[in-house]
Amino acid sequence: xxxxxxxxxxxxxxxxxxxxxxxxxxxxxxxxxxxxxxxxxxxxxxxxxxxxxxxxxxxxxxxxxxxxxxxxxxxxxxx
Amino acid sequence: xxxxxxxxxxxxxxxxxxxxxxxxxxxxxxxxxxxxxxxxxxxxxxxxxxxxxxxxxxxxxxxxxxxxxxxxxxxxxxxxxxxxxxxxxxxxxxxxxxxxxxxxxxxxxxxxxxxxxxxxxxxxxxxxxxxxxxxxxxxxxxxxxxxxxxxxxxxxxxxxxxxxxxxxxxxxxxxxxxxxxxxxxxxxxxxxxxxxxxxxxxxxxxxxxxxxxxxxxxxxxxxxxxxxxxxxxxxxxxxxxxxxxxxxxxxxxxxxxxxxxxxxxxxxxxxxxxxxxxxxxxxxxxxxxxxxxxxxxxxxxxxxxxxxxxxxxxxxxxxxxxxxxxxxxxxxxxxxxxxxxxxxxxxxxxxxxxxxxxxxxxxxxxxxxxxxxxxxxxxxxxxxxxxxxxxxxxxxxxxxxxxxxxxxxxxxxxxxxxxxxxxxxxxxxxxxxxxxxxxxxxxxxxxxxxxxxxxxxxxxxxxxxxxxxxxxxxxxxx
Numbered sequence: 001x002x003x004x005x006x007x008x009x010x011x012x013x014x015x016x017x018x019x020x021x022x023x024x025x026x027x028x029x030x031x032x033x034x035x036x037x038x039x040x041x042x043x044x045x046x047x048x049x050x051x052x053x054x055x056x057x058x059x060x061x062x063x064x065x066x067x068x069x070x071x072x073x074x075x076x077x078x079x
Numbered sequence: 080x081x082x083x084x085x086x087x088x089x090x091x092x093x094x095x096x097x098x099x100x101x102x103x104x105x106x107x108x109x110x111x112x113x114x115x116x117x118x119x120x121x122x123x124x125x126x127x128x129x130x131x132x133x134x135x136x137x138x139x140x141x142x143x144x145x146x147x148x149x150x151x152x153x154x155x156x157x158x159x160x161x162x163x164x165x166x167x168x169x170x171x172x173x174x175x176x177x178x179x180x181x182x183x184x185x186x187x188x189x190x191x192x193x194x195x196x197x198x199x200x201x202x203x204x205x206x207x208x209x210x211x212x213x214x215x216x217x218x219x220x221x222x223x224x225x226x227x228x229x230x231x232x233x234x235x236x237x238x239x240x241x242x243x244x245x246x247x248x249x250x251x252x253x254x255x256x257x258x259x260x261x262x263x264x265x266x267x268x269x270x271x272x273x274x275x276x277x278x279x280x281x282x283x284x285x286x287x288x289x290x291x292x293x294x295x296x297x298x299x300x301x302x303x304x305x306x307x308x309x310x311x312x313x314x315x316x317x318x319x320x321x322x323x324x325x326x327x328x329x330x331x332x333x334x335x336x337x338x339x340x341x342x343x344x345x346x347x348x349x350x351x352x353x354x355x356x357x358x359x360x361x362x363x364x365x366x367x368x369x370x371x372x373x374x375x376x377x378x379x380x381x382x383x384x385x386x387x388x389x390x391x392x393x394x395x396x397x398x399x400x401x402x403x404x405x406x407x408x409x410x411x412x413x414x415x416x417x418x419x420x421x422x423x424x425x426x427x428x429x430x431x432x433x434x435x436x437x438x439x440x441x442x443x444x445x446x447x448x449x450x451x452x453x454x455x456x457x458x459x460x461x462x463x464x465x466x467x468x469x470x471x472x473x474x475x476x477x478x479x480x481x482x483x484x485x486x487x488x489x490x491x492x493x494x495x496x497x498x499x500x501x502x503x504x505x506x507x508x509x510x511x512x513x514x515x516x517x518x519x520x521x522x523x524x525x526x527x528x529x530x531x532x533x534x535x536x537x538x539x540x541x542x543x544x545x546x547x548x549x550x551x552x553x554x555x556x557x
Binding site: 015037061 | 168292293294295296297299300316319320323324325326327330474515518519528529530531
């Protein structure tokens with residue numbers, strides 16, 4: 001699976017998203033499920049799935065699906 | 080609830096009559112605007128004047144973490160107008176039910192394109208009731224807060240003006256709040272803890288920094304740095320988040336006070352955050368309260384936190400704890416476990432489930448049976464050990480475990496147990512989809528984040544010899 005596909009699955013699972021949500025264009029607080037509580041569940045799930053650890057700055061800057069993907073690429077996760 | 084003693088009279092000398100100290104300031108992080116002194120007093124007086132013109136009844140305020148919400152809240156308080164503070168994200172059907180039951184004089188913070196029946200749009204975000212007929216709320220009543228966790232009809236806790244002022248004053252005393260403090264809004268204002276942070280700071284001439292994006296978002300921390308926030312208030316899940324974020328107070332040189340309430344934080348985390356903040360010369364306060372007490376009842380002095388790890392602290396100045404044992408007697412001897420009873424000037428007037436009850440006076444006489452189980456130590460420090468009823472906490476919000484089971488019974492037999500800041504609901508013979516559906520039902524019914532409900536399939540429940548579900552065994556499996 002590609003990085004984007006894996007990340008999409010993590011988003012759907014961690015935030016319990018419905019099928020009609022446009023995950024790849026999702027931004028923090030666009031939907032009720034991605035509030036501060038959802039954010040920490042999401043960060044934990046991404047860390048588990050990709051075996052990475054985010055720094056404080058990364059946790060508070062992870063404001064969209066796209067940013068999360070770029071961070072993972074920056075941490076050396078392959079496409 | 081029947082008070083076991085004659086109604087006590089609480090002396091609260093020198094209590095201010097206004098929440099707004101002349102030096103108090105509001106900083107709006109979004110615009111950078113700083114409002115204080117005569118400007119702030121003038122804006123508050125302006126909103127107070129608007130409230131005076133409304134028909135009789137309570138005012139519903141859907142409060143966000145923004146200037147206009149806070150000015151309205153303060154205006155209502157100054158005008159002596161009872162206000163209910165509501166979640167701005169609350170579903171429309173829940174709001175409609177509350178409007179029908181309480182017939183508010185007005186609702187603010189709502190869309191004007193879809194006004195409730197019997198109301199007319201007012202301004203850009205308000206509804207005003209058409210009828211001039213309405214119940215006049217009791218003159219002592221200042222704020223109504225929804226009780227967390229009731230799954231049926233939400234009810235309001237009735238808080239008097241004196242209770243709010245007494246509690247804000249006692250909190251400011253034990254935390255040492257003065258005009259140099261800058262408190263960011265890390266909690267919503269319709270949540271009693273968030274409201275009390277606002278009240279206790281404004282009362283002592285401090286600054287409240289209005290920022291609504293929350294402790295996991297960049298704008299919050301940018302505002303902390305830019306406007307020199309001095310404290311941070313959090314419930315247990317905030318501290319779990321801060322730990323995961325590897326929060327380092329050295330990066331925020333002005334932020335030197337941490338406060339924690341809203342449920343019991345794991346003692347390891349209390350010790351860890353106390354270490355982090357004391358290492359940079361700061362202080363950590365662990366506190367205990369309930370909305371019914373406006374809300375604070377106890378605070379552990381920062382200097383005794385390590386020695387009293389796991390304690391909720393001694394009662395606030397002006398308050399006292401006792402323990403009600405199974406035979407109904409109340410004791411203050413150390414080491415006796417029973418229901419924690421609090422007495423103080425900050426205890427609610429009672430509950431309200433409908434408009435008529437808004438006119439009622441104090442029905443509890445300053446005595447609050449907390450429903451928590453605990454004991455006092457030899458220094459009068461309270462230790463909470465559990466709940467009388469089966470109650471869990473989801474991100475700081477009280478939920479009845481029996482109610483959760485009832486809500487998902489159409490999906491299967493359920494057994495709910497507390498699990499830290501979440502609840503685990505075991506669902507008999509459930510599929511993965513069934514579990515997800517159940518979590519969604521619970522999240523929607525209680526208006527709490529879906530990740531607070533960990534629904535797991537189980538193949539039959541462990542049973543006690545009596546045939547009842549063995550909840551202890553289920554808790555051990557969490």
